[in-house]
Amino acid sequence: MSNNNWLEKILPSIRKTSENRRANVPEGLWRKCPRCDGVLYLPELERNQEVCPKCEHHMRIGARQRLDLFLDQGPRAEIGADLAPVDRLKFKDSKKYKDRLTGAQKATGEHDALVATRGHLKGLALVACAFEFRFMGGSMGSVVGSRFVRAVETCLEQRVPLVCFSASGGARMQEALFSLMQMARTSAALQRMREQRLPFISVMTDPVYGGVSASLAMLGDINVAEPNALIGFAGPRVIEQTVRQKLPEGFQRSEFLLEHGAIDMIVHRHEMRDTVHRLLAGLTGAPLEEEAAEG
Amino acid sequence: MNPNFLDFEQPIAELEAKIEELRLVGNDSDVNLSEEIRKLEEKSIRLTESIFGNLTSWQISQLARHPRRPYTLDYIHRIFDHFDELHGDRSFADDPAIVGGIARLGERPVMVIGHQKGREVRDKVHRNFGMPKPEGYRKALRLMEMAERFAMPVLTFIDTPGAFPGIDAEERGQSEAIARNLREMSSLRVPVVTTVIGEGGSGGALAIGVCDHLQMLEYATYSVISPEGCASILWRSSDKAAEAADAMGLTARRLHELGIVDEVISEPLGGAHRDHDLAARRIRDSLSTRLEALGELAVTDLVERRYQRLLDYANVEERERKNED
Numbered sequence: 001m002s003n004n005n006w007l008e009k010i011l012p013s014i015r016k017t018s019e020n021r022r023a024n025v026p027e028g029l030w031r032k033c034p035r036c037d038g039v040l041y042l043p044e045l046e047r048n049q050e051v052c053p054k055c056e057h058h059m060r061i062g063a064r065q066r067l068d069l070f071l072d073q074g075p076r077a078e079i080g081a082d083l084a085p086v087d088r089l090k091f092k093d094s095k096k097y098k099d100r101l102t103g104a105q106k107a108t109g110e111h112d113a114l115v116a117t118r119g120h121l122k123g124l125a126l127v128a129c130a131f132e133f134r135f136m137g138g139s140m141g142s143v144v145g146s147r148f149v150r151a152v153e154t155c156l157e158q159r160v161p162l163v164c165f166s167a168s169g170g171a172r173m174q175e176a177l178f179s180l181m182q183m184a185r186t187s188a189a190l191q192r193m194r195e196q197r198l199p200f201i202s203v204m205t206d207p208v209y210g211g212v213s214a215s216l217a218m219l220g221d222i223n224v225a226e227p228n229a230l231i232g233f234a235g236p237r238v239i240e241q242t243v244r245q246k247l248p249e250g251f252q253r254s255e256f257l258l259e260h261g262a263i264d265m266i267v268h269r270h271e272m273r274d275t276v277h278r279l280l281a282g283l284t285g286a287p288l289e290e291e292a293a294e295g
Numbered sequence: 296m297n298p299n300f301l302d303f304e305q306p307i308a309e310l311e312a313k314i315e316e317l318r319l320v321g322n323d324s325d326v327n328l329s330e331e332i333r334k335l336e337e338k339s340i341r342l343t344e345s346i347f348g349n350l351t352s353w354q355i356s357q358l359a360r361h362p363r364r365p366y367t368l369d370y371i372h373r374i375f376d377h378f379d380e381l382h383g384d385r386s387f388a389d390d391p392a393i394v395g396g397i398a399r400l401g402e403r404p405v406m407v408i409g410h411q412k413g414r415e416v417r418d419k420v421h422r423n424f425g426m427p428k429p430e431g432y433r434k435a436l437r438l439m440e441m442a443e444r445f446a447m448p449v450l451t452f453i454d455t456p457g458a459f460p461g462i463d464a465e466e467r468g469q470s471e472a473i474a475r476n477l478r479e480m481s482s483l484r485v486p487v488v489t490t491v492i493g494e495g496g497s498g499g500a501l502a503i504g505v506c507d508h509l510q511m512l513e514y515a516t517y518s519v520i521s522p523e524g525c526a527s528i529l530w531r532s533s534d535k536a537a538e539a540a541d542a543m544g545l546t547a548r549r550l551h552e553l554g555i556v557d558e559v560i561s562e563p564l565g566g567a568h569r570d571h572d573l574a575a576r577r578i579r580d581s582l583s584t585r586l587e588a589l590g591e592l593a594v595t596d597l598v599e600r601r602y603q604r605l606l607d608y609a610n611v612e613e614r615e616r617k618n619e620d
Contacts, residue, residue: 082613082614083611083612083613083614084611084612084613084614085610085611085612086610086611086612087610088553088610089542089543089544089553091542091543092542093525093529093530093538093539093542094529094530094531111614141610142608142609142610142611143611145609146609146611149606171497171498171519171520173519173520173525173528173529173543174529175519175610176518176519176542176543176544176545177517177518177519177543177544177545177550177553177555178553178555178608178609178610179519180497180498180501180518180519181501181555181605181608181609182608182609183473183474183477183498183501184477184481184501184505184605184608185605185606185608185609187474187477187478187481187505188477188478188481188482188505188601188602188605188606190478191478191479191481191482192602194478195482210498211497211498211519213470213474214458214469214470214471214473214474214477214498214502215473215474215477215498216474217470217474218468218470218471218474218475219474219475219478231470232465232469232470233458233460233464233465233469233470233473233498234458234460234461234464234465234469235460238460239460239461239462239465242459242460242461243460243461243462245462247462248462251462251465252465260466260467260468261468262468262470262471
């Protein structure tokens with residue numbers, strides 16, 4: 001124990017030094033990897049699809065960047081872009097929901113936390129959607145639910161597959177029970193996909209929790225996760241408080257989910273396009289070679 | 296303080312204790328106290344009416360978890376005849392936090408499924424405080440699918456703080472179990488009527504609550520997160536639970552106004568815990584009426600209607616359409 005006391009004494013100064021070091025990383029061009037602490041050159045990080053070249057850590061990325069990395073260049077048609085949130089409950093906590101929405105809209109340039117679009121993947125027509133985690137933690141309220149349902153409806157009309165990249169803290173508390181109902185709505189829509197034998201691939205990225213995990217994200221015909229993503233129903237802190245037990249190493253990481261049978265595979269971001277295309281081609285009987293994208 | 300009464304029920308508890316005392320004295324002596332007792336009883340009714348006429352969302356949240364409140368099995372035994380409980384998910388275990396089985400509502404065979412809380416300490420632990428694990432949801436789904444095969448309506452009762460947040464539950468796929476139920480219930484080819492009898496805690500509640508008719512007891516609650524949970528996240532202090540309860544609009548009346556809940560079943564004066572039999576009769580009546588009506592729909596109409604109901608649960612506005620190409 002004396003070792004610990006000794007460590008406690010010098011810890012503050014160590015912490016200080018590391019903060020200083022962070023402050024010394026020049027702004028704008030460099031970023032520190034949250035996992036390995038490696039100092040990364042931003043243009044290089046971007047070329048590497050926001051994956052740390054030193055430790056392969058997959059950084060969180062925005063919805064549009066995600067879709068850009070995933071889809072072919074070329075025409076896209078956004079789905080449900082005209083839908084905007086309504087604060088029917090006039091919800092106010094320490095801040096008004098309306099103000100939180102305005103803040104998030106300003107910070108992200110999005111109207112809500114899901115972007116859905118028609119597009120192509122190696123020539124294969126599909127609908128893809130991605131959560132914007134920076135928009136109120138990617139939380140699912142009425143607009144996210146509605147856009148997702150519209151995305152499914154588009155798939156049903158066009159008879160194309162759906163791919164969804166989730167990154168979300170769960171249901172949006174500020175829309176109260178309406179948020180909870182989005183779990184049922186999105187799941188019901190996916191049932192129609194299933195009945196029509198149209199494939200849905202769910203790609204879980206760091207993090208996926210609560211109402212999103214317990215609805216659309218787990219309902220893929222094939223469930224995929226990026227490496228080392230945190231995925232679960234209840235957050236680790238809540239679990240720790242409930243069971244008063246230390247959580248096992250690697251708990252709720254992608255690798256843990258794979259081991260426990262919750263997901264089909266872990267796919268590196270660099271392999272995402274090829275892998276998802278191969279899976280979809282397999283499910284739909286499309287040829288594996290790239291088709292010429294239609295205009 | 297009587298532990299079987301909540302804070303705001305204490306004045307009622309005191310008055311009733313007094314009445315009880317007078318009764319005992321009256322029995323033991325020749326003095327006629329019946330007039331006195333009658334007056335006090337009237338006073339007690341008026342007092343209860345005035346307290347319960349003006350409850351805050353937070354008080355209702357407490358009533359929804361009242362220690363004497365009837366639980367699913369209390370209702371099942373009062374509402375139905377011949378309940379045969381069925382156990383197990385067929386792949387891992389039987390979860391005592393969810394009960395289910397075949398029963399008769401009058402002449403009609405029905406599948407009944409509900410969260411189950413325990414009354415005394417040992418029973419509470421056995422029922423895991425009404426917090427199901429994946430095997431509970433999987434048992435529920437197994438019974439619902441059986442009901443579909445044998446054309447039995449499904450009646451579910453919601454009363455849970457939420458799905459269990461535990462290591463084992465995560466390992467066995469809590470999220471997937473809930474998600475699958477939501478998906479499968481949306482297209483179940485038999486009528487589903489859900490009654491929220493106590494706490495409707497989030498996804499753990501909804502996982503047996505995708506339905507054709509959603510009804511709530513007057514002092515039940517239904518919310519996306521518990522008031523305490525909401526407060527500790529949004530206000531960073533669980534002391535703000537009362538504010539959170541109010542902001543979320545989790546009461547039956549409010550949710551009825553918002554169009555999410557189809558019907559509010561009024562409770563006996565002073566709450567369902569004051570008269571289990573009467574509360575059960577009211578639920579029974581409304582279940583019978585509802586099943587009658589839903590029974591007239593063709594199966595395809597029933598399923599389509601359920602889907603459209605789900606689609607209506609949203610608050611969005613359409614801004615001017617941007618150029619989509």
